[in-house]
Amino acid sequence: MTTATASPIERSDNPFALSHLDALEAEAVHIFREVAGEFERPVILFSGGKDSIVMLHLALKAFAPAPIPFSLLHVDTGHNFPEVIAYRDRVVAEHNLRLHVASVQDFIDDGRLRERPDGTRNPLQTVPLLDAIETGKFDAVFGGGRRDEEKARAKERVFSLRDEFGAWDPRRQRPELWNLYNGKHAVGEHVRVFPLSNWTELDVWQYIEREAIELPEIYYAHERDVFARDGMWLTAGEWGGPKEGETVQRRLIRYRTVGDMSCTGAVDSAAATIADVITEIAASRLTERGATRADDKLSEAAMEDRKREGYF
Numbered sequence: 001m002t003t004a005t006a007s008p009i010e011r012s013d014n015p016f017a018l019s020h021l022d023a024l025e026a027e028a029v030h031i032f033r034e035v036a037g038e039f040e041r042p043v044i045l046f047s048g049g050k051d052s053i054v055m056l057h058l059a060l061k062a063f064a065p066a067p068i069p070f071s072l073l074h075v076d077t078g079h080n081f082p083e084v085i086a087y088r089d090r091v092v093a094e095h096n097l098r099l100h101v102a103s104v105q106d107f108i109d110d111g112r113l114r115e116r117p118d119g120t121r122n123p124l125q126t127v128p129l130l131d132a133i134e135t136g137k138f139d140a141v142f143g144g145g146r147r148d149e150e151k152a153r154a155k156e157r158v159f160s161l162r163d164e165f166g167a168w169d170p171r172r173q174r175p176e177l178w179n180l181y182n183g184k185h186a187v188g189e190h191v192r193v194f195p196l197s198n199w200t201e202l203d204v205w206q207y208i209e210r211e212a213i214e215l216p217e218i219y220y221a222h223e224r225d226v227f228a229r230d231g232m233w234l235t236a237g238e239w240g241g242p243k244e245g246e247t248v249q250r251r252l253i254r255y256r257t258v259g260d261m262s263c264t265g266a267v268d269s270a271a272a273t274i275a276d277v278i279t280e281i282a283a284s285r286l287t288e289r290g291a292t293r294a295d296d297k298l299s300e301a302a303m304e305d306r307k308r309e310g311y312f
Contacts, residue, residue: 021207025207028062028196031193033063036070039139041136042140043071044068044142045141045142045144045312048087049084051144051204053208054213058195071100072099073099075102075125076104077259077260077262080258081216084218107127107128112127119240120262123306125311129166139190140190140191141192141193142195145194146197146201152307153303156192156307158176158181159191160192160193161191162191163189164188167308201256201281201287218254218255220271220276220277221254221269223251224266225249227249228247233253234261235264240262252268257288
């Protein structure tokens with residue numbers, strides 16, 4: 001499928017040219033349908049974050065009016081934002097979806113995982129994730145990763161093979177020519193699929209605006225008790241903050257990404273509407289992960305190391 005595209009700003013004289021967002025949507029819909037045709041047990045990773053919400057919206061479009069032929073999988077760290085968990089459960093009920101939850105807390109309680117000294121649970125998600133994939137016999141796992149987020153994610157193909165241990169080897173990536181995707185895998189292997197690979201954070205927000213997609217309210221400006229750590233504003237709570245010497249402040253903030261509270265930082269912002277957020281992002285020189293994710297700052301290769309072990 002080859003499509004002519006027009007930028008969201010410049011108008012094309014070609015009456016058949018797709019807008020920038022139409023082209024991205026068409027590519028993602030094609031990927032969802034391709035996976036439905038190639039694999040037996042696909043599943044969508046759904047955290048209640050904006051990227052997975054857009055993925056679900058695209059999947060619903062791809063198969064409408066039929067229900068989507070996939071279930072959802074969420075790896076719950078036990079430290080997720082309550083607003084996001086409430087949103088997740090509401091969406092699942094609204095669309096009558098099947099949700100699998102892999103709980104990090106369960107793995108800690110039975111001794112299969114141990115709390116990290118820094119209190120961060122994000123890296124602990126890999127083991128429950130791989131266990132859920134093996135238990136569910138999922139052969140294709142949709143993720144909301146985008147290439148603009150972080151350099152390890154920029155290396156990923158749209159169809160990304162994982163070995164029998166769930167590990168990713170950048171040297172084993174297959175060529176992807178045009179929209180020809182190779183879903184071949186051996187028994188025990190699975191494929192991670194990234195329909196939003198070619199989207200940017202700004203594309204996602206412009207699409208959310210165009211489609212009038214509801215998000216958890218913490219994506220917009222609100223007052224919250226936070227404290228400063230490693231250059232970020234973290235939510236105060238029972239998960240492990242603030243520590244001695246860290247002072248709680250009431251600030252007007254919002255979240256650019258949502259995840260485990262132990263490592264997801266807020267940014268100072270008065271952006272209360274989608275239009276405000278788009279204006280703010282267009283002027284920002286920091287990626288959302290660079291600005292708000294402490295676990296990605298542990299080392300230059302932090303994300304790639306985790307992905308090699310089977311992380312998202």
